[in-house]
Structures are given as structure tokens and as C-alpha cells.
Amino acid sequence: MLGNEVLMQERHDLIQGKRVGLVTNQSGVTSTGESMIDILANDPSVNLTALFGPEHGIDGKASAGAYVKSYTHPQLGIPVYSLYGETRMPTREMFSNIDVLLFDVQDIGARTYTYMSTLNYCLVAAEKYNKPVIVLDRPNPLGGVIVDGPVLEDRYKSFVGVDNLPMAHGMTAGELARFFNRKIGADLTVVPMKGYNRTMIYQDTGLKWVPTSPNIPNLDSVFGYMATGLGEGTGIYQADKFTWIGGKGIDSNRFAQLLNNSGLQGVKYIPEPKGSAGGVKLKITDYHLFNPAKSGIYALAYARSLNNFKVPVSGDTIVMFDKVMGTDKIGKYLQQGLSPQQIEAKYAPALAEFKRERTKYLIPDYGPPVATGGITVFVDGKPLYFDVEPYIDSNGRTMVPFRAIAEALGAVVEWSSGVGTVTITKGAQEIVFTVNKTQAVVNGRTRYIDTKPVIRNGRTMVPARYVGEFLGADVKWENGVQKVIITS
Template identity: 45%
Template sequence: MKRTMALLLAVTLLFGLVSVAHGAGKGKKKGNPHAFSLGVEQLLQNEFHLIEGKKVGLITNPTGVDRELHSIVDVLFEDERVELTALYGPEHGVRGDAQAGEYVPFYIDDKTGLPVYSLYGQTRKPTPDMLEDIDVLLFDIQDVGTRFYTYIYTMAYAMEAAAENDLPFIVLDRPNPLGGQKVEGPMLEEPYRSFVGLYPIPLRHGMTVGELALLFNEEFAIGADVTVVEMTGWKRHTDFKDLPLEWVLPSPNMPTLDTALVYPGAALIEGTNVSEGRGTTKPFELIGAPFVNSTELAATLNDLGLPGVTFRAASFTPMFSKHAGTLSHGIQIHVTDEKSFQPVITGLHIVKTIHDLYPDDFRFTAEDQQGISFFDRLIGNGDVRKQIMQGASVEEIVADWGKEIKAFEKTRKKYLLY
């Protein structure tokens, strides 16, 4: 009997040690949760005096959550120390259920009964009427690190409104999922400004939303009273997947971290008649059109030997958007090494290769009355489209970016918080 009990005890201890070791391994993979905290967590734990006793207007969407996925809307609404009086939604809305470009009207939030003002559509900058019952504007949205993702301009317009209405503006900082080191792509040129590119920054800027708020405010003379509640434990080289965070969709077509990684270059396809994979389960990872030969395209791209990426021949039928209901052929982008992967340059190679292989069928989006294609607004200038059409190599196209990037890196250094 004693031998049996001893054996059971030994097995129990061994199982416990294995479980502890397994748990330690999982913890190591995710990083030390005590070393990292989001701006929203710092606000609630250490900086609550910034909003205590005040009427707060909150600009957010489903990504406005803490590490336990508690919504900042619910947390602030239920906290008696503060009065949440209004919500403001960017593109896709506060609840994130609107598709790209879809107008979101004013409505009353079902859960809280609060007014929800749309900042995407007829009004992109909060009006004085929208701000009449608040003391402070709070911004908490996960960005994806790409110039043409519209949330950073919702932030900028709201900062303008805050300055004009003498309201403090607080940004709760979050990680850049592309990291904070690499800068890539051309600078936006003035004639190509739009809601997918408001300020002259590179396509991949390598900054957090808090850092961008400081840069926008100073470099472009917004003049708002801006406070950034910083994260703790985030470094510029930190991989998002190593953080103790879950990926929450910032928008309907940004379902995974993999989507965000390819987005700075793959989204350039939006400026063409080729599908960027909207209407599939792999938007921006799947690219194709009915006129493409998938085997040929994948082989041609793989022959380029681009760093950190490989291309798989793929066919798909989009459920909506371009070529909806029509079998399309192309590629799936597989990032094999995030550190060496160059999303913007890769995206340009994809656009140029499809253009060169299928010249009779490929088209850039039509020019508007100003002679500007949507592709031009995405890339930030009118030169790249013309260079592709004239047969220039990608190496020739990107040769002029170096000086611009160095100048920007010098400017942005003043606003880096981490």
C-alpha cells in the first residue's frame, strides 16, 4: 500500500513539474505580462486623474480593449469617477461592422444609450455641436502602421477640432504591429492628399499612434493640447505576436496579423482592376483576377527572389467587391521572414509583374478630373504609375526614396517615445 501511495505521489509531482514547465514555456512565448501594458491600462491604473470628474468623449472601435478584452466603452461607462457622454466612430464604426467606404450615420448605442457620432462620411471632423457636452476627447484605436489606413486621420481631424474648441486631447497608445524600426515607401506629395493620405509621411512610417499624434500636432501646426498615455514594456523591435495581446480586427478586412504585415504593399492593388482579396477569408493575402494565370504569376514572382516572402498559385471567388462571384486566379502571399520582408517593395513587384504579364487586361483605376488615379493617392504621387507603364524596373522606381526616408527619420526622431 505504501509503495502504491509513493508511486502515485511521484507521478503527481512529475506531472506537476511538467505542467509548470509547459506553462513557463507558454509565458515566455507571450512575454512577461507584468512588463507590458497598454496606454488604456496605464490610464486606468496610473493616470486616471487625466479624466477623473470630467465629461469624456471617446473615439474608439472594437480594438479599444485591454489585455483581458474588456471594452474601454464599457469600463468607462460603468466607472462612477468619470462621465462618458459621447462616442465617435471612425471608418467601419464604433462596433466595427461597416464595410470599407460604407457611410455610418448617427445613432444611439444599444448597450450604453450614448450618442454615437460618425467621423466617416459627411463629417470627418467633430463639429462644435458634437463636442458641446464634453470636457476632454479620448482616442483609443489600434492602428496598422500604414499611411493609407484612415484611423490616423480621424485622429488628426479630431485633434484639430479639440484645438478649435479648447479641449484637451488624450491618446492611449498601442503597438505598431509592423514594429517601430523600419520605414519604407515614398513620402506623400501635396497634390495627392486625401483621407487615405493627409500628411507627407512614408507609406510605412514605423510609429505608434501616440508618436504620430505628437508629430502631426507639431509638424503640421495643429496646435492641440495633446497628452499621450504611453505603453510600458514595448520596444521598437518588439514583434506583436510576442506581446500578451490578442489580435482584434481593426476593420472587417484586417482579420489577422498576417493581413497587417502584407497590407502596406498588397493594398496598392486596390488602385487597379485586380482583386485584393476583399470578399474572401484572406483579404490582401489573396490577389488575382479572371485574366491571370496563377501558375505563371506565382512562378514569375518567386523567380525574383524577394526577401522574406514566397508566392503560392491560388484561385478564389470573391463574395463581394471586385470580380464578385467570378472565379479569379492569382497568388497568395506567404511571409516567411517578417524581419527581412519588405511589404511596399513586394507590393510594387506584384503590381508591375501583373501589368507586364497581362498588358491587354490590366488597368489602373481611372483618373479623376485632376488626372489622379486612386493608385496615385495610395502610393502618394503620380510618378510610380507612369514609371510602371513606361517599363521602369522596381529598382529604378525606389531609387529616389532613400533621401526622403532619411529626412523623415530625422524628423520623426524628435517624437519617438520608445
């Protein structure tokens, strides 16, 4: 159930008998496609007194960046206030005839997409004018696993980045509202979804995608938005509704080769020139593994290695490229000729800190975060959850709770507390680890390992690589984003 359905079926008391303002657009529908505007307008116990539209207008048809006028709704006779016209911040007058403000807009999971900026501004105005806000939660279409990209710094705040978020934040609208509100202090209520888990991407929800704006007609555009659209002012641009990236001076074949050999997961790049521009078409092969923010950074770094584009530089005025990145550091790294992997490593510490901060605002009903300390573990494309965080020990090995990783690989686990051994069995394979010993017994033969299993916070931690490889799995480590990928 979406947040709007939970509101109407279980939390109707929040709006009963009240004058309601609704921030929405064409995406504000129930799981069966019914508009919240129609639902509230036809509810005799609610007085819908005002509508508010974000960028693209309440029908989602205006072009990106286009000025949208306020008007009176022709059927309902109530004001439709534009929050992308004369003002982006609701005014006292706009709030004068409402008791409560509802927010029901579908986001796409990218910091630069302005619908969540509108949410932030609504919270600021609501606190100023003493109006409660109710956010009706919706899925993050990218899911809650991928959290990546440079974290926005205060100097670079703008309407394409209103708070200290990475490019891909992995949060729902309700979770973002909670995060924003840590600095705002509005009277906020989030109505969570039911049956949603943060490991879900939009395809897992069973919901029909409603185009959120003219250039985001489908889920390929959603997933391609950050992967192709980060080159503002560089001459590297997106096309085909965020499914192509390229520019002049780019060798399409070489560009595709660099990207395809970079280790990016869940995507293939197809060489595709467009007129005088060279570029690549994205073919997403695994939407769960695909990392749009990381892919976008890689594409820019490789593009600059091919055509040496001029990097926009901020002075007294912040250039749009730095607003999109949330920092001027990415531009500097590109000027220095850093590889995408080196750029990742540069922004990784701030990203890890954000992941820790983010956990305070996640909705518990959606499941635990994948990892709070920055290390994530995927087995056959699915994230693992741990009650004790993975960590890197003094020998450089990623240590994980043994039971979760072994069982994810289809093994049976037995712990013998008396002798401190962990026995992992899968078919004819048997592996025995002993706490505080640098050896394991694999199918009856002693194998030496370069780190010791230990007990930490009541859990036996073992090196992920050895568990995976001893069970015949392929184990890869992505250093820049601290990710373990195990494929059985």
C-alpha cells in the same frame, strides 16, 4: 501595459472628474480584453458623455467605405457620433458636452488605413474648439523597423493619406499623433505603453488580435494589407482578406517566379489562379523580415510586366490610385516599365528624408530608431541599433560601428587605442582591423580590403561586409531601401 491601462492605473488624474469623449471601436480594449467603453462607464469619478466611431462604426462591422449613422447608445443613453457619415471631422456640437477627448483605436501600420486619418481630424477639431486630446497608445502591429514606400506629396492628401507619410510609417498611434501635431498645435497628451519596444511586431507583445475591420480578421491580413491592396483602379486586386493578389491576364506561375526570385524577405508566393484571373497566395515565413509596402510595389510592377494593365492617371481630379500611392510618380514609373528595384531607388531619397524627420516624434521609451539616415542593418533577422549612424563611404562600402555588429554575430571585441587596432575573435577565428589601413589580418594571414576603417564621432567604423564575411556570415545589400542583411 497598453496606454489605456497606464491611464487608469497611473495617469487617472488626466480624466478625474471630467466629462470624457472617447474615440474608439471594438479594438479599444485592455490587454485582458476589457472594453474602454465599459471601464469608463463604470468609473464613478469620470463622466463618459460621448462616443465617437471611425470607419466601420464603433462595433467595426460596417463594410469598407460604408456610410455610418450617428445614434444614441441603447444602454448608456449617450450619443455615438459617427466620424464616417455626415462628417469625418468632429463638429462644435459634438464637442459641446466634453472636457477632454480620449483616442483608443488599434491601427494596422499602413498610411491608407483610415483610423489614423480620424485621429488627425480629431486633432484638427480639438485645436479649433479648444479641447485637449489624450491618445492612449497601442502597438504598431508591423513594428517600428519597417519604414518603406513612397512618401505622400501635399497635392495627393485625402482621407486615405492625411500627412506626408510613406506607406509603412513604422509609428504607433501616439507617435503619429505627435507627428501630425507638428502642423496642428492641439493640446495633446500621449499616454505611452509600458514594456513595449519598437522592434516588436504584434506577435511579440503577447496580446490577442482583435479584428479591426471586417477584412482584417487576423495578423496575416494585417501584414498582407499593403502587399496585396495597392492596385486600386488597375485591375490588380486583393482577395481572401489581403492574402492573395492577381488579375486577368496574369500567368500565375510566372508571377510567383518573378516575386520569389526578387529577393523579397520573409515571404513565399504560391501560384493560385482564381477563375479567369491569375495570381499568387502569400505565405509569410518570417513576419519580422517581411516588408509589406515593398512587396506591394514589387507585385504591381511585376503584374504590369505580365498583363500591361492600364495605369490610372490623374487630371483635374486625383484618381484613387494616386491617392493610395500618395503621388502620381509611381504610376508614371509603371507606365515607363521601370523594374521594382528602379522604382525603389526613385522613392528612396524622400523616404530617407522622412526617416530623419520621423525621429523627432518617436517616443523615447520605445527605444531608438533603427537608423535615422536610411541605412538599416539586420543580423539573423533582428535590427541593430547604433549610437553613430551607418554610412556609405567614398568607396561604396557601408561603414558601421564595429562592436555592435561583431557582438551580434557572437564575437568578442577588443580595442587597442595605442596602436589603433580592432581585434574580433569568435572561436578559432581572429580578425584584426587597423584604423586608416586597407588591410586586415584574418587568422594570421594578411587580407587586403578596398576601404579603410576610420574613427567617426568617437566610434571605430568598419566595413560591414568584411566583418560579416570574415566571420563566415552571408552579407546582402538591398540598394533601393539601403538595408544590410547578415545571416550567420
